[in-house]
Amino acid sequence: MSEPSTGRAASGQDEVVDLTRDLIRIDTSNYGDHSGPGERAAAEYVAEKLAEVGLEPRIFESHPGRASVVARVEGEDRSRPGLLIHGHTDVVPANAADWTHDPFSGEVADGCVWGRGAVDMKDMDAMTLAVVRDRLRTGRKPPRDLVLAFLADEEAGGTWGARHLVDHHADLFEGVTEAIGEVGGFSFTVNEKLRLYLVETAQKGMHWMKLTVAGTAGHGSMIHRDNAITELSEAVGRLGRYEFPIRVTKTLRHFLDELGDALGTELDPENMDETLAKLGGMAKLIGASLKNTANPTQLGAGYKVNVIPGEATAHVDGRFLPGYEEEFLADLDRILGPRVRREDVHADKALETGFDGALVDAMQTALGAEDPIAKAVPYMLSAGTDAKSFDDLGIRCFGFAPLRLPADLDFAGMFHGVDERVPVDALQFGVRVLDRFIDAS
Numbered sequence: 186m187s188e189p190s191t192g193r194a195a196s197g198q199d200e201v202v203d204l205t206r207d208l209i210r211i212d213t214s215n216y217g218d219h220s221g222p223g224e225r226a227a228a229e230y231v232a233e234k235l236a237e238v239g240l241e242p243r244i245f246e247s248h249p250g251r252a253s254v255v256a257r258v259e260g261e262d263r264s265r266p267g268l269l270i271h272g273h274t275d276v277v278p279a280n281a282a283d284w285t286h287d288p289f290s291g292e293v294a295d296g297c298v299w300g301r302g303a304v305d306m307k308d309m310d311a312m313t314l315a316v317v318r319d320r321l322r323t324g325r326k327p328p329r330d331l332v333l334a335f336l337a338d339e340e341a342g343g344t345w346g347a348r349h350l351v352d353h354h355a356d357l358f359e360g361v362t363e364a365i366g367e368v369g370g371f372s373f374t375v376n377e378k379l380r381l382y383l384v385e386t387a388q389k390g391m392h393w394m395k396l397t398v399a400g401t402a403g404h405g406s407m408i409h410r411d412n413a414i415t416e417l418s419e420a421v422g423r424l425g426r427y428e429f430p431i432r433v434t435k436t437l438r439h440f441l442d443e444l445g446d447a448l449g450t451e452l453d454p455e456n457m458d459e460t461l462a463k464l465g466g467m468a469k470l471i472g473a474s475l476k477n478t479a480n481p482t483q484l485g486a487g488y489k490v491n492v493i494p495g496e497a498t499a500h501v502d503g504r505f506l507p508g509y510e511e512e513f514l515a516d517l518d519r520i521l522g523p524r525v526r527r528e529d530v531h532a533d534k535a536l537e538t539g540f541d542g543a544l545v546d547a548m549q550t551a552l553g554a555e556d557p558i559a560k561a562v563p564y565m566l567s568a569g570t571d572a573k574s575f576d577d578l579g580i581r582c583f584g585f586a587p588l589r590l591p592a593d594l595d596f597a598g599m600f601h602g603v604d605e606r607v608p609v610d611a612l613q614f615g616v617r618v619l620d621r622f623i624d625a626s
């Protein structure tokens with residue numbers, strides 16, 4: 186589907202594809218241990234694109250090669266609070282052998298730009314650059330200050346990117362009260378009269394945990410009643426099979442109300458199977474926002490077949506809904522039992538904000554102007570983003586990287602997936618929407 190250009194953000198629409206391709210061609214694979222190439226080359230590219238239109242971008246290198254870029258765009262009314270637009274420049278690694286087109290070639294084929302980062306999230310980085318460059322070239326100041334942040338290390342928790350800037354350079358974000366970033370603003374076509382755009386207003390929190398059971402070591406041939414592996418396996422089995430209860434957060438309630446309205450039926454959160462079946466690829470996203478989860482992901486014990494080890498360990502990826510952390514931890518302890526020692530390897534908070542206010546209105550206005558059947562709805566992301574760091578500064582964060590997608594594209598499956606790609610006309614749509622959004626913000 187395509188629409189005639191509205192004449193707004195005209196040159197931004199022209200260059201967004203090249204910007205996306207250029208960024209994809211800069212390999213910024215993040216292995217989580219500094220073994221990747223780092224984000225420095227991408228940061229220099231972004232800084233050059235911003236400097237070309239008169240901005241004064243600053244590069245922050247938190248660790249050799251791990252660089253982020255921040256720039257401030259002066260608004261018409263500098264007394265108003267600023268708006269942050271943030272994106273990360275790192276990507277998860279890709280195995281080229283699995284892909285139809287080389288993941289770092291930025292090839293355009295079948296109407297899409299292909300490559301690692303095409304949707305997560307060099308697309309939004311490029312859209313942001315395209316819109317800001319166009320506005321500055323044509324002398325269209327944003328109504329209020331914009332802070333642009335292109336960040337390292339999101340895919341490994343943001344330690345060397347967003348976290349570093351928030352902890353050591355908070356002054357960059359002075360006066361900023363609201364932000365947009367990943368993962369939201371993409372479309373889900375319900376029918377020919379309605380296209381939902383899922384705006385992220387909430388994120389689950391996480392507890393990545395190590396479980397340990399200490400037992401008695403001994404000879405594998407003997408009668409042995411205190412086996413750490415047996416004890417731990419049973420606990421992990423109980424946890425892995427446990428059905429956490431459905432909890433209706435305000436984000437889920439709002440989402441179900443909007444979707445129910447759209448479908449002309451009331452949706453019962455306790456009976457979600459039917460609803461999820463109607464959501465196609467989006468079911469993956471929404472399904473995980475109904476309840477806490479705890480998935481066992483690693484096991485470790487023993488070193489020889491005839492030796493009973495004194496200890497067994499497991500790792501669990503736990504995610505909790507906003508407002509349900511205490512319940513989650515209590516459930517874990519009850520299910521695991523007293524023999525299992527549980528410790529956090531990494532933990533982060535949940536986020537939830539309301540789907541209301543002028544910024545949300547600006548999203549709906551901008552989407553509606555470019556897509557007459559658009560309706561913005563809130564949803565909760567089961568994972569985390571850099572928004573968690575910015576929330577520490579009191580910034581209200583939304584996932585809004587607008588893309589109008591073909592109804593049959595498995596968009597949720599694109600994130601970290603093989604053959605990640607973004608339609609060219611979705612990028613151009615995103616540029617037009619972001620441009621209008623900035624005007625309305």
Ligand SMILES: [Zn+2]
Binds near residue numbers: 273305306339
């Ligand atoms: Zn991402």
